[in-house]
Amino acid sequence: MFSQLTHATPVEHRLSYSLNLLALLGISFSLLIAFFYQIAFHELPCPLCQLQRLGLILVGMGFMMNAQFGPSTIHYAMAIIGALAGAGTSLRQVLLHIAPGDTGYGSPFLGLHFYTWGFISFVMVIAFTSIMLCVDHKHFSTPRLQRLGWIAVLIISLFLILSLANTVSSVMVCKLGPCPDDPVQYFLPF
């Protein structure tokens, strides 16, 4: 899969490369925590939860492509648009459960529900991306395939596996149709 990278150019913008990989690791970590709760505590993702996971993946693709091809305004735009879509979805879920007496969906993590953490994360992504656009503004050039280190290959591979796992999970929870609003069991055996 990484075969073409042997012909790639060495990474030219080390700081940008490292920060984008760090951001991608953060995205992967968020997806991992969601999966841990899904598997360990049988908390199946609701449709809005799935859309927030998708928003994280779309954001991650922007950061991944910055590491893979070098920094580009298009890649940062991908991250910001993905974050806006994810933030809209998580804000909608916050509003669904904001009324007094509503205990929310799923169990809280460090005192906040996952959709609230999701909204905070997406806002942080937008702030981070804005800062990176300033940091990188002198480095934007024609995107070229970069030579990745083994840590980068590891992080991107983890992101790829989590993306595939979400695809499989969505089939198991929703089959090949819309998801139930409040899923309680897998349609396909786990």
Place this chain on the structure above:
Amino acid sequence: MIMMLPFLTAFIGIVLAMKGKRASAIGVWVITIVIMLGWMSYHMTGTLNISL
């Protein structure tokens, strides 16, 4: 309406990016966000039980 579709297209986009096909990966990313907007319209346009 297939919920797994945007996850599948996102996965394909990541694979394309890993293979060095940048333009195709961006194209698939655009398809994914369009499908996501469709799902957002499906799941997020009901009335909220609050006064905004």
